[in-house]
Amino acid sequence: MKRTVDVSIPIGPIHPCFKEPARVKCETKGEFVLSAEVELGYMKKGIERIMRGRPWQEVMFLAERVCGICSVIHNMVFIEALEQISAIFVPDRAALLRVIVNELDRMQSHILANFSYCYTIEHETLGMYLLDVREHVMDELERITGARVTCAYIVPGGVRFDLRHEDALHMRANLAAIEGEVVRYMHMFESGPLIALRSRSIGVLTREAALEACAVGPTARASGMPEVDRRLQHPTYQKLGFIPVSRTEGDNYARIMVRFQEVLESIAIIRRCLDMLPEGPIRGGGIPGAGEIAYSGEAPRGELSYFIKTDAAGRVLDIAIQTPSIMNIEACCHYMLKGVASLADVPSTFVSADPCIACTER
Amino acid sequence: MPLPLLPYLCEIVRLEWVRKFFFVKTAPLVTPSHFRGFPELTGKTCTHALFCMMACPAPGAIDVIKTTEGWEPRIHKGHCIRCGLCVEACPNGVLTSGRILESMFYDHTRLSFSFRIDVDTNLCMGCGNCAVACPVNKLIDAQMAYGGRASTDQLLLKVSEGKCHVLHPELCTGCKTCENHCPNEAIRVSRLLEAVHIEEEEI
Numbered sequence: 043m044k045r046t047v048d049v050s051i052p053i054g055p056i057h058p059c060f061k062e063p064a065r066v067k068c069e070t071k072g073e074f075v076l077s078a079e080v081e082l083g084y085m086k087k088g089i090e091r092i093m094r095g096r097p098w099q100e101v102m103f104l105a106e107r108v109c110g111i112c113s114v115i116h117n118m119v120f121i122e123a124l125e126q127i128s129a130i131f132v133p134d135r136a137a138l139l140r141v142i143v144n145e146l147d148r149m150q151s152h153i154l155a156n157f158s159y160c161y162t163i164e165h166e167t168l169g170m171y172l173l174d175v176r177e178h179v180m181d182e183l184e185r186i187t188g189a190r191v192t193c194a195y196i197v198p199g200g201v202r203f204d205l206r207h208e209d210a211l212h213m214r215a216n217l218a219a220i221e222g223e224v225v226r227y228m229h230m231f232e233s234g235p236l237i238a239l240r241s242r243s244i245g246v247l248t249r250e251a252a253l254e255a256c257a258v259g260p261t262a263r264a265s266g267m268p269e270v271d272r273r274l275q276h277p278t279y280q281k282l283g284f285i286p287v288s289r290t291e292g293d294n295y296a297r298i299m300v301r302f303q304e305v306l307e308s309i310a311i312i313r314r315c316l317d318m319l320p321e322g323p324i325r326g327g328g329i330p331g332a333g334e335i336a337y338s339g340e341a342p343r344g345e346l347s348y349f350i351k352t353d354a355a356g357r358v359l360d361i362a363i364q365t366p367s368i369m370n371i372e373a374c375c376h377y378m379l380k381g382v383a384s385l386a387d388v389p390s391t392f393v394s395a396d397p398c399i400a401c402t403e404r
Numbered sequence: 405m406p407l408p409l410l411p412y413l414c415e416i417v418r419l420e421w422v423r424k425f426f427f428v429k430t431a432p433l434v435t436p437s438h439f440r441g442f443p444e445l446t447g448k449t450c451t452h453a454l455f456c457m458m459a460c461p462a463p464g465a466i467d468v469i470k471t472t473e474g475w476e477p478r479i480h481k482g483h484c485i486r487c488g489l490c491v492e493a494c495p496n497g498v499l500t501s502g503r504i505l506e507s508m509f510y511d512h513t514r515l516s517f518s519f520r521i522d523v524d525t526n527l528c529m530g531c532g533n534c535a536v537a538c539p540v541n542k543l544i545d546a547q548m549a550y551g552g553r554a555s556t557d558q559l560l561l562k563v564s565e566g567k568c569h570v571l572h573p574e575l576c577t578g579c580k581t582c583e584n585h586c587p588n589e590a591i592r593v594s595r596l597l598e599a600v601h602i603e604e605e606e607i
Contacts (some may be wrong), residue, residue: 099489189489194489357594
């Protein structure tokens with residue numbers, strides 16, 4: 043069938059609104075986007091190839107360098123997979139501390155994603171405010187782990203550092219301040235008329251389309267699929283008893299609002315962890331042994347899966363990582379971008395799915 | 405004519421504004437004490453245990469060098485990823501970084517090491533280079549013959565019936581000399597790192 047295509051417009055790989063290089067090719071009729079295709083492969087690292095044959099104590103650090111924004115969850119999923127292989131027990135205190143650090147990481151990742159959306163729709167003031175809040179979250183992360191991004195906090199059988207009493211008090215005070223600010227900015231986002239013009243009913247991903255594209259994480263939860271949250275299957279999170287956020291609109295606005303709500307939910311989870319934190323050791327010991335497993339956890343962007351095969355000395359013989367962004371980019375390019383009314387909305391719709399190209403290409 | 409400019413001028417040379425302009429109010433950026441930087445020396449004596457090198461996940465990031473005063477760990481900043489494992493691994497507290505040393509003391513945490521030697525019997529041709537080169541073997545039996553044969557069984561490695569056998573793996577110090585001397589890459593030493601909690605009386 044012959045289609046009337048005015049022009050095929052490439053957006054990227056270098057674009058002021060994209061954090062990382064990816065090319066979106068849009069077939070347009072005037073400003074109307076008929077279809078879109080994504081071209082990846084501008085920053086392949088080959089990190090799985092580097093990991094193969096190395097002992098776990100090196101792979102642990104490589105795993106958190108897969109992605110700079112969600113490094114804690116890579117560390118957590120890799121180490122928990124090792125623990126599943128060799129049946130290593132984790133003390134209760136360490137399990138809760140892991141959740142605290144993971145939720146702090148999720149908060150900063152979501153705030154950064156919302157910043158880049160605000161920046162893409164040219165609302166730089168709100169973006170700037172959000173980055174300011176993110177610094178407070180990063181400060182908390184640094185206070186516990188000693189580093190802002192590559193925390194290296196989780197080791198087999200426990201965590202590396204304990205949370206001190208005065209740090210916990212500090213964290214509670216800081217969380218209250220962060221919560222107040224996030225609520226304020228959420229209201230700004232909700233009530234901004236220009237934001238609504240650029241966000242509401244743009245880039246709609248219906249529930250059926252999300253199922254078809256296997257969308258995960260906040261992108262799927264904004265289309266009314268709260269059950270995709272992998273945290274529901276995690277034993278520690280089950281103890282905390284949380285309800286995943288979801289919305290039904292499925293547009294850019296809903297995706298950003300889901301992230302805002304998840305930040306607030308993360309704060310609630312951290313508070314519950316701090317309340318429940320028992321006294322006791324933070325390391326249970328244990329040496330990873332031979333075995334193979336496929337294990338997954340909930341990254342800020344969705345389901346993250348590791349397939350690991352190790353030998354008796356703890357060397358990683360084979361490893362495959364499946365990151366959430368690849369599904370979300372697929373959902374974005376083949377479903378959301380179809381029928382976007384204006385080319386100016388293409389970068390903002392792409393950014394609203396929070397694509398992490400570093401994860402996707404590894 | 406100069407009169408209409410006066411309000412603007414007043415606006416510009418407002419004392420409050422001028423003060424803000426010349427005296428920056430933003431607090432200076434300081435590195436917090438809990439920041440995990442490059443490991444630094446504490447001044448305690450290094451005993452050349454080499455646990456720092458064994459724990460280090462980055463290739464070539466740390467060396468232990470002999471100086472006129474004795475052994476001293478040296479960090480290569482281009483390679484170091486600031487994970488702080490060397491600080492945790494050192495039995496003598498020679499290195500420090502951020503709050504790691506004190507938190508190890510408060511949290512009763514330690515990194516413990518053990519070593520595992522794997523000999524691939526398909527590749528091993530029983531040349532005995534590993535057993536002869538092994539520094540632990542040298543301490544036990546200085547008279548070890550070429551080919552790695554010996555009369556005693558108290559050794560770490562020994563060649564018998566044409567293959568290398570690991571007799572006492574608990575003696576291994578993880579130096580990897582055997583691995584470097586093997587012509588067939590048949591022997592491999594792996595470090596088994598374990599993050600453990602220790603009771604108070606053991607400190």
